[in-house]
Amino acid sequence: MLKADAPERVFISYSHDDEVHKARVLDLANRLREDGVDAVIDQYEESPEQGWPRWMEHQIREADFVLVVGSKLYHDRFLGDGKDGVGLGGKWEGGILTQHLYESDMKTKGYVPIIFEEEDVGFIPMPLRPFTRYLIDGEAGYEKIYRRITNQPKSVKPQLGQRRELSTPEVKSGGTIYIGGPIDPELWDKAKWRATFFMAGEGSSAPRLGLGFRNREAAEKIFQNWKERYGENDEDEELRVSIIEGEIEGEEAGYSVHVGSEWKTTYKKLSRKSRMDEADLMMSISRIDRMNPPANSPGLPWFKEAVRQSKVYYIVAGILSEDRASIEELGAIEIRKSWIYFRNVDEIGKHDPDVIVLGTGAVERGAAD
Template identity: 30%
Template sequence: MKPPKVFISYAHAGKQLADDVLNFSNYLRSRGIDAEIDQYEEAPPQGWPLWMASQVDQADFVLVLATETYYKRSKDFAENPNNGLGSKWETLHILQKVYENAFNNTKYIPICLGKENKEFILDSLKPYTYYDVSNANSKERLVNRLLGNNTNIRPELGENIQENEEFSPLEPRIRKHLFVTSLIDLELWDKAHWCGVAFSFAQDEDLEDIPIIGLGFRKPKIGKQIFDDLNKSINNDDLKNHIRVSIVKDIDHLNPYKYRMLIGPNEEYLNTMSDRIKAQNPDHDIDNTTSIFMGISRVLELNPQSGENLQKFIKVFDERKFFYLTNMKEKLEKDKDPSFYTTPLAIDSPKDYIDFDNAILKKDINIKTLIDLNKENPKSLDHAVFSTIDTRKLMKDHRIEKSKREKKAVEKRKRRAKEVKKTKKAAKKK
């Protein structure tokens, strides 16, 4: 019989908590329980969001560690909304599963490190038995539950009482450090709603074309703010290649012009962040074998009716060996002006669309096909274009489910009020 598989979900909040979680996980493994935490992983090939979801789905039990940070992130009102994206994603996934099994939850178990953290148990898990794993007796009761060794379970009539099954201890595992960073302001990016790309061309003094990529946003003022902040951090040029711009073509054999664009941190930026964190933490065991720096990118799928714009951009970039990246001044409304996406801009029109004040000089862009991407070994950061999650849809679905629950609760209270009123009337008649 296989040992029970357990996934521990928690929010990162300092080294002490990480140490406590690591020690507790290895303690479970010493008791024959196949415990899994993110600290054991370095770089899951499917990407962190899908890895987290698969761990939750495949586990026999999910232990949800109650801390103030986790609780706040589950409510989505943490001080910095860009922090804790992993625990927010896990929480959203877990809450949905608990909701689906509200009357038969045996899988999702709340735990805490000290009774003072009991108040931070997720609201949807408060009705269930919790375990304080800082207490030896409570921790032992949890272990017995995970192993199925609860002697208090009522046996079937006529069934012989079986001895508790013992599992061999599992090897402890070492910590792999995970650091999440993003060069772009994710909150602003989501508010601006990136929705389009324009390949445009200005002319220099020699009347040679200058290639430009303009990113269009539903809310161009916020898009300008994004590039204002970006320029402050890199001083109007990206000669250090911190910004990754990638285009993956030929992703749909039915539409040869469809492609995806990725904007995010490059390896050079992640290496810089790695060196900075190592310098800030000289006493910690942070090295290249136990650490991973995860950069969060944004991806947009484009479906133009022609490949003329992209082809011209690639041709001019190959000749000039540089391009400019910036935001667009105009609000993009595809429905109102569909020709904007299919017709190359005239030479004298960039100033009407492109924010030249925010133009960032770049000498590197990754242009690949799907075949190129599949041949890569090891995989590059560009594989993120096929491991994307529609966070807007997830949050929208979450809000819809929450609204439905609230609506049902209101209807239930109204029905009860009517019943009480009806009962009172009947009592008066008597």
């Protein structure tokens, strides 16, 4: 607990990925100390008298803030993965942090996730992912975390004014229907989504989930609209993608790819823009592609494992050739995402966002275009 007139005490929890990573952590700790924050890291200690486990427990318990540096090595050791006897410090800190979060009923006021590279966002420990993260990639990033630690918000809340009296509007007789989502029906009808494909990224890039269209102009317009609406990274995870395996009555063996909107995120945004009440309805349009690969096809299993390892993936557009024998990926049109739902038909209930997938087998199919 911070005492009056005492400097904020900060403990930085991280893993020794490499010398560059250690140097970044050391620079951050040194900078904080220069700016009046009592920052502590293990690099300041040679060999604590009480031993490393008790030293770490003491630092976490006494700190006002614990900065948790997300990286692949830290994430693996937080989960306890890796060889026995290797990375014990990271594993021990992970266990201590998990226990503190459990006992605090997930009140994470003092635990702050930070990263040095945007691509490391997927390596932030799962209990801290719902909360504000800080990218320390320059002066602006440092100022943000420094403001958080020292309780110096950039915007000051004004004093509460006097309530205004407004006239009471007439009570509406019926609810409002809000229709939205990532699908423009007319544009998607023109684009003709007819395939889904998986690709490996270049170098260390994340795997790619491709939507194969017949119409180039309409496909480009769909992804341009998405990038304008969600950005290149879809940080709010408004775009919902699910892949559902299992048998569906009336469908050939395979899996379904369902693209729509993340209902909870959409509801929050609508609620901020207008008052929604219990009489209002929210509707979202989505699209489904049913894939029927040969038995033991490696595409989907490979993609699931690639996403599990990278924690992120890209949605890209592709154009099917006239004979449907090949697909051309549209360059520079991609959306980076972290969330994807890999599911089975058996786990989809009556009010599930993917329940519409279960009824596709009853739809009469038109002639192939």
